[in-house]
Protein backbone atom coordinates (compact mmCIF):
# COMPACT_ATOMS: atom_id res chain seq x y z
CA UNK A 1 0.00 0.00 0.00
CA UNK A 2 1.69 3.20 1.22
CA UNK A 3 -0.30 5.27 -1.24
CA UNK A 4 0.03 8.35 0.94
CA UNK A 5 3.63 7.92 2.13
CA UNK A 6 4.91 10.55 -0.33
CA UNK A 7 2.90 13.23 1.53
CA UNK A 8 5.12 12.84 4.57
CA UNK A 9 8.08 14.14 2.56
CA UNK A 10 6.28 17.40 1.69
CA UNK A 11 6.23 20.02 4.41
CA UNK A 12 3.52 21.97 2.61
CA UNK A 13 1.03 19.09 3.12
CA UNK A 14 1.68 18.82 6.87
CA UNK A 15 -1.89 19.86 7.65
CA UNK A 16 -3.39 16.64 6.25
CA UNK A 17 -0.58 14.16 5.50
CA UNK A 18 -0.69 12.37 8.84
CA UNK A 19 -4.47 11.97 8.67
CA UNK A 20 -4.16 10.34 5.24
CA UNK A 21 -1.38 7.98 6.35
CA UNK A 22 -3.30 7.02 9.52
CA UNK A 23 -6.46 6.32 7.50
CA UNK A 24 -4.62 3.96 5.19
CA UNK A 25 -2.87 2.16 8.06
CA UNK A 26 -6.24 1.65 9.78
CA UNK A 27 -7.46 -0.42 6.83
CA UNK A 28 -5.43 -3.36 8.15
CA UNK A 29 -7.17 -3.35 11.53
CA UNK A 30 -10.68 -2.02 11.14
CA UNK A 31 -12.64 -0.89 8.08
CA UNK A 32 -14.83 1.28 10.34
CA UNK A 33 -11.83 3.19 11.73
CA UNK A 34 -10.45 3.53 8.23
CA UNK A 35 -13.70 5.11 7.01
CA UNK A 36 -13.78 7.46 10.01
CA UNK A 37 -10.18 8.51 9.51
CA UNK A 38 -10.67 9.09 5.78
CA UNK A 39 -13.39 11.58 6.69
CA UNK A 40 -10.98 13.41 9.02
CA UNK A 41 -8.34 13.46 6.28
CA UNK A 42 -10.80 14.67 3.63
CA UNK A 43 -11.92 17.50 5.90
CA UNK A 44 -8.34 18.53 6.65
CA UNK A 45 -7.42 18.47 2.96
CA UNK A 46 -10.49 20.52 1.94
CA UNK A 47 -9.66 23.14 4.57
CA UNK A 48 -6.09 23.21 3.28
CA UNK A 49 -7.33 23.91 -0.25
CA UNK A 50 -9.49 26.75 1.06
CA UNK A 51 -6.54 28.34 2.83
CA UNK A 52 -4.24 27.88 -0.14
CA UNK A 53 -6.59 28.88 -2.92
CA UNK A 54 -6.90 32.63 -2.60
CA UNK A 55 -9.93 33.03 -4.85
CA UNK A 56 -12.12 30.77 -2.70
CA UNK A 57 -14.37 32.55 -0.31
CA UNK A 58 -17.32 31.48 1.78
CA UNK A 59 -15.29 29.84 4.53
CA UNK A 60 -17.64 28.14 6.91
CA UNK A 61 -17.26 25.51 9.59
CA UNK A 62 -19.69 23.29 7.75
CA UNK A 63 -17.61 21.01 5.55
CA UNK A 64 -20.68 19.88 3.61
CA UNK A 65 -21.26 23.48 2.62
CA UNK A 66 -17.60 23.89 1.70
CA UNK A 67 -17.68 21.00 -0.77
CA UNK A 68 -20.97 22.18 -2.22
CA UNK A 69 -19.69 25.74 -2.54
CA UNK A 70 -19.96 26.32 -6.35
CA UNK A 71 -16.49 27.89 -6.82
CA UNK A 72 -14.94 24.93 -4.96
CA UNK A 73 -16.95 22.39 -6.92
CA UNK A 74 -15.94 24.14 -10.11
CA UNK A 75 -12.33 24.09 -9.09
CA UNK A 76 -12.08 20.39 -8.29
CA UNK A 77 -14.76 19.17 -10.69
CA UNK A 78 -18.20 17.70 -10.03
CA UNK A 79 -17.06 14.12 -10.11
CA UNK A 80 -14.34 14.59 -7.47
CA UNK A 81 -16.71 16.65 -5.32
CA UNK A 82 -19.14 13.75 -5.43
CA UNK A 83 -16.41 11.40 -4.27
CA UNK A 84 -15.60 13.64 -1.34
CA UNK A 85 -19.28 13.72 -0.38
CA UNK A 86 -19.21 9.91 -0.46
CA UNK A 87 -16.29 9.83 1.98
CA UNK A 88 -17.93 12.30 4.33
CA UNK A 89 -21.28 10.48 4.22
CA UNK A 90 -19.72 7.11 5.07
CA UNK A 91 -17.46 8.73 7.65
CA UNK A 92 -20.46 10.25 9.39
CA UNK A 93 -22.30 6.93 9.55
CA UNK A 94 -19.13 5.32 10.92
CA UNK A 95 -18.92 7.96 13.63
CA UNK A 96 -22.56 7.32 14.56
CA UNK A 97 -22.06 3.54 14.41
CA UNK A 98 -24.90 3.23 11.95
CA UNK A 99 -23.48 0.21 10.20
CA UNK A 100 -20.38 -1.92 9.75
CA UNK A 101 -18.28 -1.14 6.72
CA UNK A 102 -16.95 -3.62 4.23
CA UNK A 103 -13.42 -3.80 2.88
CA UNK A 104 -14.69 -2.53 -0.47
CA UNK A 105 -16.33 0.54 1.08
CA UNK A 106 -13.22 1.33 3.11
CA UNK A 107 -11.12 0.93 -0.01
CA UNK A 108 -13.46 3.21 -2.00
CA UNK A 109 -13.00 5.89 0.65
CA UNK A 110 -9.23 5.56 0.49
CA UNK A 111 -9.32 5.64 -3.30
CA UNK A 112 -11.40 8.83 -3.34
CA UNK A 113 -9.11 10.45 -0.80
CA UNK A 114 -6.15 9.43 -2.93
CA UNK A 115 -7.70 11.01 -6.01
CA UNK A 116 -8.20 14.26 -4.12
CA UNK A 117 -4.65 14.25 -2.83
CA UNK A 118 -3.38 13.63 -6.36
CA UNK A 119 -5.46 16.53 -7.57
CA UNK A 120 -3.97 18.72 -4.83
CA UNK A 121 -0.43 17.66 -5.68
CA UNK A 122 -0.99 18.24 -9.38
CA UNK A 123 -2.33 21.75 -8.80
CA UNK A 124 -0.10 22.97 -6.00
CA UNK A 125 2.84 20.56 -5.76
CA UNK A 126 6.35 21.47 -6.92
CA UNK A 127 7.32 17.98 -8.08
CA UNK A 128 4.08 16.39 -9.17
CA UNK A 129 4.32 12.93 -10.60
CA UNK A 130 1.28 10.86 -11.58
CA UNK A 131 0.71 7.91 -9.26
CA UNK A 132 -1.67 4.97 -9.42
CA UNK A 133 -3.61 3.78 -6.43
CA UNK A 134 -2.34 0.50 -5.07
CA UNK A 135 -5.29 -1.44 -3.75
CA UNK A 136 -5.15 -2.62 -0.15
CA UNK A 137 -7.59 -5.35 -1.15
CA UNK A 138 -5.05 -6.81 -3.55
CA UNK A 139 -2.72 -6.79 -0.56
CA UNK A 140 -5.28 -8.67 1.49
CA UNK A 141 -5.67 -11.21 -1.31
CA UNK A 142 -1.98 -12.04 -1.07
CA UNK A 143 -2.57 -13.78 2.23
CA UNK A 144 -6.01 -15.26 1.63
CA UNK A 145 -5.98 -19.03 1.69
CA UNK A 146 -8.07 -22.08 2.42
CA UNK A 147 -7.52 -24.71 5.06
CA UNK A 148 -9.79 -27.45 6.36
CA UNK A 149 -12.64 -26.18 4.22
CA UNK A 150 -12.36 -22.70 5.74
CA UNK A 151 -11.64 -19.54 3.79
CA UNK A 152 -8.99 -17.72 5.81
CA UNK A 153 -8.08 -14.05 5.56
CA UNK A 154 -4.52 -14.96 6.51
CA UNK A 155 -2.68 -18.22 7.18
CA UNK A 156 -1.57 -16.85 10.55
CA UNK A 157 -2.94 -18.52 13.68
CA UNK A 158 -2.41 -17.87 17.36
CA UNK A 159 -0.87 -20.89 19.09
CA UNK A 160 -2.64 -22.57 21.98
CA UNK A 161 -1.78 -21.48 25.49
CA UNK A 162 -0.25 -18.18 24.41
CA UNK A 163 -3.38 -16.29 23.39
CA UNK A 164 -5.92 -17.13 26.10
CA UNK A 165 -9.37 -17.42 24.56
CA UNK A 166 -8.55 -14.75 21.97
CA UNK A 167 -10.76 -12.07 23.53
CA UNK A 168 -7.87 -10.96 25.77
CA UNK A 169 -6.13 -9.77 22.59
CA UNK A 170 -9.12 -7.93 21.09
CA UNK A 171 -7.58 -4.51 21.72
CA UNK A 172 -4.34 -5.41 20.01
CA UNK A 173 -5.37 -7.61 17.12
CA UNK A 174 -8.08 -7.74 14.46
CA UNK A 175 -9.15 -11.27 15.36
CA UNK A 176 -10.90 -11.72 12.01
CA UNK A 177 -7.61 -11.14 10.27
CA UNK A 178 -6.16 -14.24 11.90
CA UNK A 179 -6.68 -17.64 10.29
CA UNK A 180 -7.93 -18.66 13.70
CA UNK A 181 -7.17 -18.85 17.37
CA UNK A 182 -6.13 -22.14 18.94
CA UNK A 183 -7.58 -21.48 22.34
CA UNK A 184 -6.02 -22.58 25.61
CA UNK A 185 -6.15 -26.35 26.07
CA UNK A 186 -9.47 -27.70 27.35
CA UNK A 187 -9.85 -30.90 29.39
CA UNK A 188 -12.97 -32.80 30.48
CA UNK A 189 -12.74 -31.47 34.03
CA UNK A 190 -11.39 -28.13 35.25
CA UNK A 191 -7.66 -28.14 36.12
CA UNK A 192 -5.72 -25.88 38.47
CA UNK A 193 -2.46 -26.46 36.66
CA UNK A 194 0.92 -27.02 38.29
CA UNK A 195 2.06 -25.46 41.56
CA UNK A 196 5.11 -23.27 42.01
CA UNK A 197 6.95 -21.30 39.37
CA UNK A 198 5.31 -22.01 36.01
CA UNK A 199 7.13 -19.76 33.57
CA UNK A 200 10.76 -18.71 33.37
CA UNK A 201 12.75 -16.92 30.73
CA UNK A 202 16.09 -18.52 29.89
CA UNK A 203 18.85 -16.81 27.88
CA UNK A 204 17.55 -18.71 24.87
CA UNK A 205 13.82 -19.32 25.00
CA UNK A 206 11.03 -19.57 27.51
CA UNK A 207 10.34 -22.54 29.79
CA UNK A 208 6.80 -23.19 30.97
CA UNK A 209 5.02 -25.83 32.97
CA UNK A 210 1.52 -24.35 33.21
CA UNK A 211 0.09 -27.86 33.48
CA UNK A 212 -3.03 -27.32 31.35
CA UNK A 213 -4.87 -25.01 33.74
CA UNK A 214 -8.36 -24.52 32.29
CA UNK A 215 -12.01 -24.22 33.35
CA UNK A 216 -13.08 -27.58 31.83
CA UNK A 217 -15.18 -28.31 28.78
CA UNK A 218 -18.56 -27.56 30.33
CA UNK A 219 -17.68 -24.00 31.34
CA UNK A 220 -15.98 -23.53 28.00
CA UNK A 221 -19.14 -24.54 26.15
CA UNK A 222 -21.62 -22.64 28.27
CA UNK A 223 -19.71 -19.47 29.15
CA UNK A 224 -16.71 -18.94 26.91
CA UNK A 225 -17.64 -20.23 23.46
CA UNK A 226 -20.86 -18.14 23.16
CA UNK A 227 -18.76 -15.05 23.90
CA UNK A 228 -16.01 -15.69 21.37
CA UNK A 229 -17.53 -17.73 18.56
CA UNK A 230 -18.50 -14.83 16.31
CA UNK A 231 -15.27 -12.97 16.85
CA UNK A 232 -12.79 -15.46 15.36
CA UNK A 233 -12.33 -18.96 13.96
CA UNK A 234 -12.18 -20.95 17.18
CA UNK A 235 -9.92 -23.98 17.17
CA UNK A 236 -10.27 -25.86 20.42
CA UNK A 237 -7.10 -27.46 21.72
CA UNK A 238 -7.97 -30.50 23.86
CA UNK A 239 -6.04 -32.85 26.09
CA UNK A 240 -7.07 -36.06 27.82
CA UNK A 241 -5.77 -38.69 30.19
CA UNK A 242 -7.12 -41.56 28.12
CA UNK A 243 -8.11 -42.31 24.55
CA UNK A 244 -11.75 -42.19 25.60
CA UNK A 245 -11.25 -38.67 26.97
CA UNK A 246 -10.22 -37.43 23.53
CA UNK A 247 -13.28 -39.09 21.94
CA UNK A 248 -15.57 -37.58 24.56
CA UNK A 249 -14.08 -34.10 24.20
CA UNK A 250 -14.40 -34.30 20.41
CA UNK A 251 -18.05 -35.34 20.78
CA UNK A 252 -18.89 -32.55 23.22
CA UNK A 253 -17.19 -29.95 21.06
CA UNK A 254 -19.06 -30.91 17.89
CA UNK A 255 -21.10 -27.74 18.18
CA UNK A 256 -21.76 -24.53 16.31
CA UNK A 257 -18.92 -22.03 16.76
CA UNK A 258 -16.10 -24.58 16.87
CA UNK A 259 -14.17 -24.43 13.61
CA UNK A 260 -11.84 -27.36 14.33
CA UNK A 261 -10.46 -29.46 17.15
CA UNK A 262 -6.74 -29.66 17.83
CA UNK A 263 -5.63 -32.74 19.74
CA UNK A 264 -2.84 -31.87 22.11
CA UNK A 265 -1.04 -35.22 22.29
CA UNK A 266 2.20 -33.49 23.04
CA UNK A 267 2.04 -31.64 26.35
CA UNK A 268 5.28 -32.34 28.18
CA UNK A 269 4.09 -30.75 31.42
CA UNK A 270 1.51 -33.11 32.88
CA UNK A 271 2.03 -36.61 34.18
CA UNK A 272 -1.34 -38.03 33.26
CA UNK A 273 -1.74 -37.36 29.59
CA UNK A 274 -0.80 -35.68 26.40
CA UNK A 275 2.76 -36.60 25.70
CA UNK A 276 2.37 -40.39 26.11
CA UNK A 277 -0.02 -40.34 23.16
CA UNK A 278 2.31 -38.19 21.10
CA UNK A 279 5.41 -40.33 21.41
CA UNK A 280 3.93 -43.66 20.36
CA UNK A 281 2.57 -44.28 16.87
CA UNK A 282 -0.11 -46.75 17.92
CA UNK A 283 -1.42 -44.50 20.70
CA UNK A 284 -1.33 -41.44 18.44
CA UNK A 285 -3.39 -43.29 15.82
CA UNK A 286 -5.90 -44.50 18.42
CA UNK A 287 -6.43 -41.00 19.82
CA UNK A 288 -6.89 -39.63 16.31
CA UNK A 289 -9.49 -42.26 15.34
CA UNK A 290 -11.33 -41.81 18.63
CA UNK A 291 -11.68 -38.09 17.97
CA UNK A 292 -12.45 -38.46 14.28
CA UNK A 293 -15.25 -40.93 14.85
CA UNK A 294 -16.83 -38.71 17.50
CA UNK A 295 -17.01 -35.41 15.63
CA UNK A 296 -17.92 -33.88 12.30
CA UNK A 297 -15.33 -31.13 12.84
CA UNK A 298 -11.92 -31.17 11.18
CA UNK A 299 -9.32 -32.75 13.48
CA UNK A 300 -5.83 -31.31 13.75
CA UNK A 301 -3.27 -33.41 15.61
CA UNK A 302 -0.56 -31.45 17.40
CA UNK A 303 2.74 -33.28 17.32
CA UNK A 304 5.52 -33.40 19.87
CA UNK A 305 9.13 -32.67 18.99
CA UNK A 306 10.19 -34.91 21.88
CA UNK A 307 10.48 -37.98 19.64
CA UNK A 308 13.21 -39.62 17.58
CA UNK A 309 11.32 -39.72 14.30
CA UNK A 310 8.38 -37.33 13.99
CA UNK A 311 7.43 -38.66 10.54
CA UNK A 312 6.35 -42.03 12.00
CA UNK A 313 3.86 -40.37 14.32
CA UNK A 314 2.75 -38.02 11.54
CA UNK A 315 2.01 -40.92 9.18
CA UNK A 316 0.16 -42.83 11.89
CA UNK A 317 -2.10 -39.83 12.53
CA UNK A 318 -2.70 -39.31 8.82
CA UNK A 319 -3.65 -42.96 8.33
CA UNK A 320 -6.01 -42.73 11.30
CA UNK A 321 -7.89 -39.91 9.58
CA UNK A 322 -6.30 -36.66 10.83
CA UNK A 323 -7.28 -33.73 8.61
CA UNK A 324 -4.23 -31.64 9.46
CA UNK A 325 -1.10 -31.71 11.62
CA UNK A 326 0.25 -28.89 13.73
CA UNK A 327 3.83 -28.86 14.92
CA UNK A 328 5.77 -28.36 17.06
CA UNK A 329 4.76 -28.26 20.67
CA UNK A 330 7.43 -27.29 23.19
CA UNK A 331 10.71 -29.16 23.65
CA UNK A 332 11.23 -30.70 27.06
CA UNK A 333 13.73 -28.59 29.01
CA UNK A 334 14.97 -27.74 32.48
CA UNK A 335 16.78 -24.98 34.34
CA UNK A 336 18.64 -25.21 37.65
CA UNK A 337 19.22 -22.24 39.92
CA UNK A 338 22.94 -22.47 40.73
CA UNK A 339 22.53 -20.49 43.97
CA UNK A 340 19.79 -22.60 45.51
CA UNK A 341 20.74 -25.76 43.55
CA UNK A 342 17.06 -26.27 42.89
CA UNK A 343 15.15 -26.47 39.63
CA UNK A 344 13.62 -23.10 38.73
CA UNK A 345 10.27 -24.59 37.74
CA UNK A 346 7.84 -26.04 40.24
CA UNK A 347 7.33 -29.01 37.94
CA UNK A 348 11.17 -29.50 37.67
CA UNK A 349 10.97 -29.77 33.87
CA UNK A 350 9.03 -27.67 31.42
CA UNK A 351 8.49 -26.97 27.74
CA UNK A 352 10.97 -24.77 25.89
CA UNK A 353 9.48 -22.36 23.34
CA UNK A 354 10.44 -19.19 21.47
CA UNK A 355 13.18 -18.27 19.01
CA UNK A 356 15.57 -20.95 20.28
CA UNK A 357 13.40 -23.80 19.01
CA UNK A 358 12.77 -22.44 15.52
CA UNK A 359 15.47 -24.42 13.69
CA UNK A 360 14.19 -27.64 15.27
CA UNK A 361 10.63 -26.77 14.26
CA UNK A 362 11.56 -25.88 10.67
CA UNK A 363 13.46 -29.16 10.33
CA UNK A 364 10.50 -31.14 11.66
CA UNK A 365 7.98 -29.35 9.43
CA UNK A 366 10.20 -30.03 6.43
CA UNK A 367 10.56 -33.73 7.29
CA UNK A 368 6.84 -34.10 8.01
CA UNK A 369 5.79 -32.31 4.83
CA UNK A 370 7.61 -34.94 2.83
CA UNK A 371 6.02 -37.78 4.78
CA UNK A 372 2.32 -36.83 4.63
CA UNK A 373 -0.20 -35.34 2.21
CA UNK A 374 -2.43 -33.57 4.73
CA UNK A 375 -1.75 -29.88 5.44
CA UNK A 376 0.58 -28.72 8.19
CA UNK A 377 0.34 -25.73 10.49
CA UNK A 378 3.93 -24.89 11.43
CA UNK A 379 4.97 -23.25 14.66
CA UNK A 380 7.91 -22.87 17.00
CA UNK A 381 9.81 -19.66 17.59
CA UNK A 382 8.22 -17.55 14.85
CA UNK A 383 8.84 -13.85 15.51
CA UNK A 384 8.93 -12.28 12.07
CA UNK A 385 7.65 -12.61 8.50
CA UNK A 386 11.01 -14.08 7.51
CA UNK A 387 10.68 -16.72 10.24
CA UNK A 388 7.19 -17.55 8.98
CA UNK A 389 8.44 -17.70 5.38
CA UNK A 390 10.88 -20.45 6.39
CA UNK A 391 7.97 -22.57 7.58
CA UNK A 392 6.02 -22.02 4.36
CA UNK A 393 9.07 -22.89 2.29
CA UNK A 394 9.52 -26.03 4.38
CA UNK A 395 5.97 -27.10 3.48
CA UNK A 396 3.60 -25.58 6.06
CA UNK A 397 0.27 -24.31 4.68
CA UNK A 398 -0.20 -22.02 7.67
CA UNK A 399 1.75 -20.90 10.73
CA UNK A 400 0.94 -20.24 14.37
CA UNK A 401 2.56 -17.70 16.63
CA UNK A 402 3.08 -18.55 20.30
CA UNK A 403 5.65 -17.09 22.67
CA UNK A 404 6.12 -13.95 20.54
CA UNK A 405 2.60 -12.85 21.58
CA UNK A 406 3.89 -12.37 25.13
CA UNK A 407 6.56 -9.95 23.95
CA UNK A 408 4.41 -8.05 21.49
CA UNK A 409 0.64 -8.65 21.68
CA UNK A 410 0.03 -7.27 18.18
CA UNK A 411 2.86 -9.23 16.54
CA UNK A 412 0.47 -11.29 14.38
CA UNK A 413 -0.78 -8.14 12.61
CA UNK A 414 2.72 -6.80 11.99
CA UNK A 415 3.73 -10.21 10.73
CA UNK A 416 0.81 -10.22 8.27
CA UNK A 417 1.81 -6.78 6.93
CA UNK A 418 5.45 -7.79 6.63
CA UNK A 419 4.54 -11.07 4.97
CA UNK A 420 2.63 -9.12 2.30
CA UNK A 421 5.74 -7.06 1.60
CA UNK A 422 7.86 -10.20 1.51
CA UNK A 423 5.52 -11.84 -1.03
CA UNK A 424 5.49 -8.69 -3.14
CA UNK A 425 9.28 -8.65 -3.04
CA UNK A 426 9.32 -12.26 -4.28
CA UNK A 427 6.88 -11.36 -7.08
CA UNK A 428 4.28 -13.82 -5.74
CA UNK A 429 0.52 -13.26 -5.92
CA UNK A 430 -0.53 -15.50 -3.06
CA UNK A 431 1.02 -17.17 -0.03
CA UNK A 432 0.13 -20.60 -1.42
CA UNK A 433 2.79 -20.11 -4.06
CA UNK A 434 5.42 -20.24 -1.31
CA UNK A 435 4.35 -23.51 0.31
CA UNK A 436 6.97 -26.25 0.00
CA UNK A 437 9.10 -24.23 -2.43
CA UNK A 438 12.39 -24.90 -0.65
CA UNK A 439 15.15 -25.44 -3.20
CA UNK A 440 17.51 -28.29 -2.45
CA UNK A 441 20.29 -29.27 -4.82
CA UNK A 442 20.68 -32.96 -5.49
CA UNK A 443 23.57 -34.31 -3.45
Ligand SMILES: Cc1cc2nc3c(=O)[nH]c(=O)nc-3n(C[C@H](O)[C@H](O)[C@H](O)COP(=O)(O)O)c2cc1C
Nearest residue numbers: 159160161185208264328329353354380381402403
Ligand atom coordinates in the same frame (compact mmCIF):
# COMPACT_ATOMS: atom_id res chain seq x y z
C1 LIG B 1 2.85 -20.62 28.21
C2 LIG B 1 2.57 -21.62 27.16
C3 LIG B 1 1.42 -22.41 27.26
C4 LIG B 1 1.14 -23.36 26.28
N1 LIG B 1 0.00 -24.10 26.38
C5 LIG B 1 -0.31 -24.98 25.39
C6 LIG B 1 -1.53 -25.72 25.43
O1 LIG B 1 -2.36 -25.54 26.30
N2 LIG B 1 -1.76 -26.61 24.43
C7 LIG B 1 -0.88 -26.81 23.40
O2 LIG B 1 -1.12 -27.63 22.51
N3 LIG B 1 0.27 -26.10 23.33
C8 LIG B 1 0.58 -25.22 24.29
N4 LIG B 1 1.75 -24.48 24.22
C9 LIG B 1 2.65 -24.67 23.06
C10 LIG B 1 2.44 -23.62 21.98
O3 LIG B 1 1.13 -23.65 21.47
C11 LIG B 1 3.45 -23.81 20.83
O4 LIG B 1 3.24 -25.06 20.24
C12 LIG B 1 4.90 -23.72 21.29
O5 LIG B 1 5.05 -22.80 22.31
C13 LIG B 1 5.86 -23.42 20.15
O6 LIG B 1 5.59 -22.19 19.55
P1 LIG B 1 6.30 -20.79 20.00
O7 LIG B 1 7.77 -21.04 20.07
O8 LIG B 1 5.91 -19.82 18.94
O9 LIG B 1 5.73 -20.46 21.33
C14 LIG B 1 2.04 -23.53 25.19
C15 LIG B 1 3.18 -22.73 25.11
C16 LIG B 1 3.44 -21.78 26.06
C17 LIG B 1 4.67 -20.93 25.92
